[in-house]
Amino acid sequence: MRQPPKHSIDPRALKVWKISAVIYITIFWILIIAAAILTYLFEWPHWIVITAAIVNLAFSYLFVFLFPKLRYRRWRYEIFEQEIYIQHGIFIMTRTLIPMIRVQHVDTEQGPIMKAHHVASVSISTAATEHSIPALSEEDASNLRDRISDLAKVDEDDV
Numbered sequence: 001m002r003q004p005p006k007h008s009i010d011p012r013a014l015k016v017w018k019i020s021a022v023i024y025i026t027i028f029w030i031l032i033i034a035a036a037i038l039t040y041l042f043e044w045p046h047w048i049v050i051t052a053a054i055v056n057l058a059f060s061y062l063f064v065f066l067f068p069k070l071r072y073r074r075w076r077y078e079i080f081e082q083e084i085y086i087q088h089g090i091f092i093m094t095r096t097l098i099p100m101i102r103v104q105h106v107d108t109e110q111g112p113i114m115k116a117h118h119v120a121s122v123s124i125s126t127a128a129t130e131h132s133i134p135a136l137s138e139e140d141a142s143n144l145r146d147r148i149s150d151l152a153k154v155d156e157d158d159v
Contacts, residue, residue, distance in 0.1 A: 005078035005085045012117045013135030017068040025060045077133050102126040103152040108141045
């Protein structure tokens with residue numbers, strides 16, 4: 001079996017993923033509060049809101065504290081002249097090899113939370129799929145995008 005890729009993503013990924021999770025979890029807490037108000041107004045069974053709150057509390061812990069740490073530890077990538085090697089996954093480890101000759105398009109992406117923390121993702125498109133390397137420093141993402149683009153052009157010229 002092949003050795004795991006050497007490079008990891010930026011540690012600021014943890015903060016970005018936690019903030020994103022807090023935003024989504026907050027939406028569910030607002031829905032639970034709305035359900036609690038409706039339960040009080042219409043005298044619905046209280047167990048529904050209590051169960052939803054307990055489930056959301058568990059999800060809050062998982063998605064804000066546990067999963068970002070696991071996700072960060074598992075994300076690895078490496079760029080070779082002939083291929084891109086990506087490894088990720090929390091419960092199921094996925095190892096992907098992307099041949100450089102298949103790369104059609106390379107982008108950097110950055111949402112508002114990522115921009116505030118100076119990280120960006122590199123998106124790699126082939127004819128059939130799209131792959132992403134999340135949360136690299138802005139400089140690393142730009143350099144990686146340019147390197148993949150150059151290697152993909154070299155491979156195309158050789159064919």
